[in-house]
Amino acid sequence: MASQPPVPRQEIRFCRAPDGVRIAYAVHGSGPPLVVDSCWLSHLQYDWQSPVWRHYLDEWSRGHTVIRFDERGHGLSDRGVTDHGLGARLGDLEAVVDDAGLDTFDLLAMAQGGPVAITYTHRHPERVSRLVFYGSYSGQPDKDPGEAEMNDTLDRLIKVGWARPDSAFRRVFTSLMIPEATEEQHVWLDELQRVATDADTARASRRERLAADASALLAELDVPTLVLHSRGDRMNSFEEARGLAAGIGGARLVALESNNHIVLDTEPAWDVFRAELRAFLQEPVAPRTVQQADQSTSGPADRPTDLDALSPRELEILHHAARGQDNDEIAAALHLSTRTVERHLSNAYAKLDLHGKSARTAAVARLLTRA
Structure with a gap:
């Protein structure tokens, strides 16, 4: 396995959510602030060793100060948390932004971070300069019975196999997220699941994410918006991206020609992702007064x-x-x-x-x- 490049300097801080849960967040890079609303699995330190995630961390910090956090119950944030509802997760994002002392910033919603980012932007429109969704959605209500049955099966897989030393059960989720990855990348994502959180938290947080729905707020958002989504995403359907782009006035949808939920740095789609994101974050935004x-x-x-x-x-x-x-x-x-x-x-x-x-x-x- 090739040696990993050195980890850029990042500062890890802690803040408290409204319900007292300690949330860990990290700051690296320099420039205008880019807040990353975390995806399901993260670990602020372990992510830097990632052959799956590392290129995102490097790319985001080119010209930006990146603020990202471990969700409650995950990574370096407080474990053993029982409330993973949308309201609690919104409070976590608000706490991170306030503790970091940010007035205005660009907001990147990763995967399950979509409903939280939508609700935050609706509540604090003066603070979000630009809004980006990547592999995300606004809500997942009224799914067909077949998908509900699949989610029940995945829930049982987490209960039975999440904490096992071998990765056979966790590999199911890895295969859904990065089906076209190398074995090295598969192994790393298998292990991230075990490192990031425990089985009970994985089940509870996943159930709440499936129930979260902010789709009713989309039409009320008035912020420059970019939607990036892999056309063959198996975790969150491309139809979710279409719904986001159609629901927010002026939003632009970019389809990434990939089957991976997490686009890898060896794919042509990665070059499209970073070119589109860079261009969008450099677009001038008319200042809004209070x-x-x-x-x-x-x-x-x-x-x-x-x-x-x-x-x-x-x-x-x-x-x-x-x-x-x-x-x-x-x-x-x-x-x-x-x-x-x-x-x-x-x-x-x-x-x-x-x-x-x-x-x-x-x-x-x-x-x-x-x-």
Whole structure:
């Protein structure tokens, strides 16, 4: 087996979701932020050894700061978690974005991350500059009985064989994800399943993913969107991609000529993937003001001020500061870490050109004057 290239420097951080679950996330690369809404299986450290995933990590960081996380119950995030519902997963993404101190960013939804990314973008339209789906979907309701029977069979396979030393049962999932891979790549993905999570979590999280549905929100999204999907994907049908692209106004669908759910770096489809993604992420996006993105923050009668440069989260934190709350109290009220509150306040002061010990008082004074 060929030796692996050195792992680029990444910083691993932890934040807490609204229900207290610790979520591990990693930051690597430099440039505008690209948040990756994780797929089913991940491990922030182990992924760097991957002959299946490594080329994605390298590609994403060319010109971007990549923020990716292990979902609850997986990788370096808290294990033994029981709630894997859409609401809990949305809270995880919100916690990561806030802890990283991001105002606006591009969002890449991988596979089962689709419903979470859709719901997040619908809830926080001012923060998502561009939206990308890869091998993903909006929801999977009302499947035919044959597919339901297959899912029941896969559930039993996880229960019986996930933790076994041999990979015979896990190979079923590997063969669905990368049917045209080499044996080395198959073996690695077999092992990732065991390393990433336990059998009980794999079953529980998979059931919740099958139930997640955000399709009703698609028509309300107003963000530049790119949909990338393998034409022969056996995990998530290409029809799911058609549904995404048709449901979001202006979305563009790119079919990748591959049978692999995870396109490998030896396929022609990989060159198409990275060329399309690079071009899309470099397209200019018209800036949206706070008034355009969130009318609840600033009504149409408001006159533009320097406060309009602040994000809705920064304004929310300033409102709490105006009530006399200190940073710890604000963090508790908004289910954030104190460090995250401090980062948002620092960003707000910089935008308002305020410095020194009086910055907080001056910022609050401007807020109250505007009100």
